[in-house]
Amino acid sequence: MGDFSSFAREAREALGKKLCAAFLTNGYKSAVYAPFAADAAKLALDMIPEGASVGIPGTVTVRQLGLVEKLEAKKCAVYQHWDPNLAAGDRAGRLKEENSADWFVTSSNAITYDGKMVNIDGTGNRVAAMSWGTGSVLYVVSVNKAMPDLAGALARARDISTPANALRIGSQTPCTKIGHCVDCKSPDRMCRAVLILERPTFGRDTHVIIVGEDLGY
Numbered sequence: 097m098g099d100f101s102s103f104a105r106e107a108r109e110a111l112g113k114k115l116c117a118a119f120l121t122n123g124y125k126s127a128v129y130a131p132f133a134a135d136a137a138k139l140a141l142d143m144i145p146e147g148a149s150v151g152i153p154g155t156v157t158v159r160q161l162g163l164v165e166k167l168e169a170k171k172c173a174v175y176q177h178w179d180p181n182l183a184a185g186d187r188a189g190r191l192k193e194e195n196s197a198d199w200f201v202t203s204s205n206a207i208t209y210d211g212k213m214v215n216i217d218g219t220g221n222r223v224a225a226m227s228w229g230t231g232s233v234l235y236v237v238s239v240n241k242a243m244p245d246l247a248g249a250l251a252r253a254r255d256i257s258t259p260a261n262a263l264r265i266g267s268q269t270p271c272t273k274i275g276h277c278v279d280c281k282s283p284d285r286m287c288r289a290v291l292i293l294e295r296p297t298f299g300r301d302t303h304v305i306i307v308g309e310d311l312g313y
């Protein structure tokens with residue numbers, strides 16, 4: 097019997113490298129494939145200089161890599177509104193700090209085979225920084241978020257990312273009960289702003305790390 101999992105890894109690597117080529121073609125400053133989460137964390141830490149300020153929005157992927165703790169250990173000033181000690185009155189200021197840091201480190205709800213990013217936001221802070229953050233932007237995205245086209249990526253963001261995120265925050269949207277999107281009219285609706293990045297926006301360096309392991313939602 098062969099090592100069946102090695103074929104899956106090889107296929108993921110082939111797709112990951114194809115995605116990196118697409119992002120480079122689209123103008124991303126760098127796009128690198130990392131087979132495992134630990135490789136991705138190391139690449140991110142090598143990229144972000146000691147002492148830099150780093151904004152980390154609502155992203156499960158970046159936290160699964162342990163980047164908050166690792167960046168703090170590197171004397172970076174990490175701004176995150178998911179900080180459990182953050183007072184409610186400080187949330188707005190923290191969101192501004194997040195979005196104006198030297199680096200904004202995030203993931204993406206979905207990506208396409210031709211190098212587009214698709215993201216859905218409720219508050220709008222994350223998609224704002226993705227398109228108009230003042231510092232450099234780094235995306236760390238698992239290859240399992242890649243879809244063949246824009247329609248598939250939008251469907252993934254709605255049907256896979258959002259129900260899990262809604263459950264995470266205790267939202268009462270219908271997708272938390274049935275596990276897919278019904279384009280709800282709930283007051284809790286998470287899907288309020290949709291950003292499709294066809295190319296990285298002008299005025300900032302934007303980087304991508306594609307990871308061979310499943311991460312995030």
Ligand code: SF4
Pocket residue numbers: 254255258259262269270271272276277278279280281282284285286287
């Ligand atoms: S529109 Fe509503 S049901 Fe659909 S994913 Fe968003 S929050 Fe869930």
